[in-house]
Amino acid sequence: MTERALRLGTRRSKLAMAQSGQVAETVSRLTGRSVELVEITTYGDTSREQLAQIGGTGVFVTALRDALLGGEVDFAVHSLKDLPTAQPDDLALAAVPLRADPRDVLIARDGMTFTELPSGARIGTGSPRRMAQLNAYARNHGLAIETVPIRGNIDTRIGFVHKGELDAVVLAAAGLHRVGRIDEVTDFLSVDTVLPAPGQGALAIECAASNASLTAALAELDDPYTRAAVTAERSLLAALEAGCSAPVGALADLLADGQIVKEMRLRGVVGATDGSTLVQLSTTGPVPETHDQALALGRELAAEMLAKGAAGLMGERAL
Numbered sequence: 292m293t294e295r296a297l298r299l300g301t302r303r304s305k306l307a308m309a310q311s312g313q314v315a316e317t318v319s320r321l322t323g324r325s326v327e328l329v330e331i332t333t334y335g336d337t338s339r340e341q342l343a344q345i346g347g348t349g350v351f352v353t354a355l356r357d358a359l360l361g362g363e364v365d366f367a368v369h370s371l372k373d374l375p376t377a378q379p380d381d382l383a384l385a386a387v388p389l390r391a392d393p394r395d396v397l398i399a400r401d402g403m404t405f406t407e408l409p410s411g412a413r414i415g416t417g418s419p420r421r422m423a424q425l426n427a428y429a430r431n432h433g434l435a436i437e438t439v440p441i442r443g444n445i446d447t448r449i450g451f452v453h454k455g456e457l458d459a460v461v462l463a464a465a466g467l468h469r470v471g472r473i474d475e476v477t478d479f480l481s482v483d484t485v486l487p488a489p490g491q492g493a494l495a496i497e498c499a500a501s502n503a504s505l506t507a508a509l510a511e512l513d514d515p516y517t518r519a520a521v522t523a524e525r526s527l528l529a530a531l532e533a534g535c536s537a538p539v540g541a542l543a544d545l546l547a548d549g550q551i552v553k554e555m556r557l558r559g560v561v562g563a564t565d566g567s568t569l570v571q572l573s574t575t576g577p578v579p580e581t582h583d584q585a586l587a588l589g590r591e592l593a594a595e596m597l598a599k600g601a602a603g604l605m606g607e608r609a610l
């Protein structure tokens with residue numbers, strides 16, 4: 292008997308459809324089963340309010356998770372940075388595939404880089420994290436910029452620049468790669484300037500925890516280093532009691548001696564959105580070999596950041 296197609300739940304945005312389409316092809320190749328995309332509309336897709344006002348990026352996730360638990364779809368693909376830090380017991384994070392470029396990038400008019408922008412340039416972003424770090428960099432380097440809150444999908448955001456409403460917008464490299472618009476980037480922002488969101492560039496493949504066979508099949512897509520890194524980053528976020536849209540950046544990467552991977556470094560930042568204050572620290576440790584070791588790395592850095600005053604900079608608390 293021919294098995295029915297696997298149903299993959301996805302948001303309707305171009306980015307989500309691109310991400311889900313790529314995962315669908317891989318899952319179909321690995322399992323030998325066809326995969327059909329089931330489009331789900333989330334509250335985050337329909338609301339026009341700023342994310343901080345509607346509960347952070349978790350609003351992109353809830354409807355997909357409801358569809359999973361209701362048996363409407365078999366598995367779902369999320370942008371990992373949009374997932375709340377607490378993983379529900381009845382949902383398995385079956386795979387975190389190899390991470391794409393985690394950096395933030397600038398798309399500016401006239402091909403300009405960040406430091407080439409004119410005094411008073413208006414830069415659009417919906418992320419308090421990006422605002423805090425760009426404003427801090429500008430303060431420290433004598434640049435005069437204005438960060439402008441924006442919402443919308445990738446096309447809408449880039450459109451603000453094309454229409455002349457903004458001088459530049461900031462987006463994630465990973466999203467632009469996946470929708471085929473990476474060539475429009477005018478400046479790849481160093482992570483020393485703008486630390487990415489915890490989990491940025493990574494995907495999360497979820498299914499019902501009760502579906503053990505599908506959980507095991509999807510685990511084939513997991514990249515252990517990526518999973519360890521994003522687990523440490525999200526552990527930091529959780530330990531700071533911050534929500535997905537708090538002004539918190541984090542990045543875990545591997546430190547190697549030649550070809551030999553020696554340690555994992557975790558960097559974290561939290562800041563006031565006007566850039567007046569940033570708490571930015573890092574820690575290193577053995578490459579986590581277990582989930583708990585990755586969690587511990589994040590908690591360790593969070594404790595150091597809280598001791599340096601991070602709590603007062605959180606703005607939006609975990610919801």
Ligand SMILES: NCc1[nH]cc(CCC(=O)O)c1CC(=O)O
Nearest residue numbers: 370372462463465466491492493
């Ligand atoms: N909710 C916005 C969102 N969620 C994930 C990505 C980028 C893709 C990724 O981080 O994997 C984006 C767009 C952006 O930040 O520019």
